[in-house]
Amino acid sequence: MKYAWILAGALLVLNGCSPPVQSVYPLYRDADTVFLPELLGTWTPEDGEGMLEWAQGKDNGYIVRAHGIKEDKPSVSPDLSVHLVKLGGHYFADVYTEKFPEVADSSDCTAPFWAPTHLFLLLVLDDSVMRVFMLDPEFASGYLQKHSCAIRHILREPIQRYSTKDPSGKPEYDIPVLLTDTPKHLQRFIKKIAKSPDAFKKNEPLFTLKRLPKNG
Numbered sequence: 001m002k003y004a005w006i007l008a009g010a011l012l013v014l015n016g017c018s019p020p021v022q023s024v025y026p027l028y029r030d031a032d033t034v035f036l037p038e039l040l041g042t043w044t045p046e047d048g049e050g051m052l053e054w055a056q057g058k059d060n061g062y063i064v065r066a067h068g069i070k071e072d073k074p075s076v077s078p079d080l081s082v083h084l085v086k087l088g089g090h091y092f093a094d095v096y097t098e099k100f101p102e103v104a105d106s107s108d109c110t111a112p113f114w115a116p117t118h119l120f121l122l123l124v125l126d127d128s129v130m131r132v133f134m135l136d137p138e139f140a141s142g143y144l145q146k147h148s149c150a151i152r153h154i155l156r157e158p159i160q161r162y163s164t165k166d167p168s169g170k171p172e173y174d175i176p177v178l179l180t181d182t183p184k185h186l187q188r189f190i191k192k193i194a195k196s197p198d199a200f201k202k203n204e205p206l207f208t209l210k211r212l213p214k215n216g
Contacts, residue, residue: 022117023179027094033060043209087191122200128211133200141175151189152181
């Protein structure tokens with residue numbers, strides 16, 4: 001198993017290294033956060049490789065740490081700061097990496113995205129199962145090209161994809177999205193676009209996690 005950047009880097013690996021939608025500001029304000037005690041503990045992907053440890057963090061949030069294998073050795077991700085908000089009946093996670101490796105591995109496709117920005121995920125909880133969905137970069141860039149006043153943002157220079165879906169083999173490009181609006185407007189935007197099944201690809205979970213039983 002490659003380095004388990006679950007919730008931060010895994011979403012890039014599993015998405016073919018397409019740049020995720022990033023935000024300068026968080027999705028939450030202090031009064032907006034929701035804390036679910038049932039998330040505390042250890043979770044594992046369906047394939048059983050690696051673990052995801054959820055612990056109580058500061059400001060009504062969580063500290064999430066991924067355990068995996070890199071170059072046949074145990075590896076632990078940097079701590080991820082996660083805060084939940086509930087919008088339109090759905091739980092959304094704001095994910096932020098507060099501390100990055102001092103030496104970045106340029107061969108790791110997550111390296112270009114080790115930046116102090118916020119990522120947004122949709123969490124669907126069902127007892128001991130958690131399905132995680134990512135805000136689709138292609139949907140977001142297409143939506144904002146058509147609705148440029150929907151929220152403050154920057155559409156950055158297109159970058160060529162590592163792989164292409166075009167049968168002719170022609171290069172395809174992603175347009176990275178950087179959201180620059182306030183938490184209040186971000187919430188309104190996410191709540192609105194989440195009504196579309198394509199925004200978070202609700203039929204295609206990024207990954208599914210199962211809770212491991214507590215010892216004793």
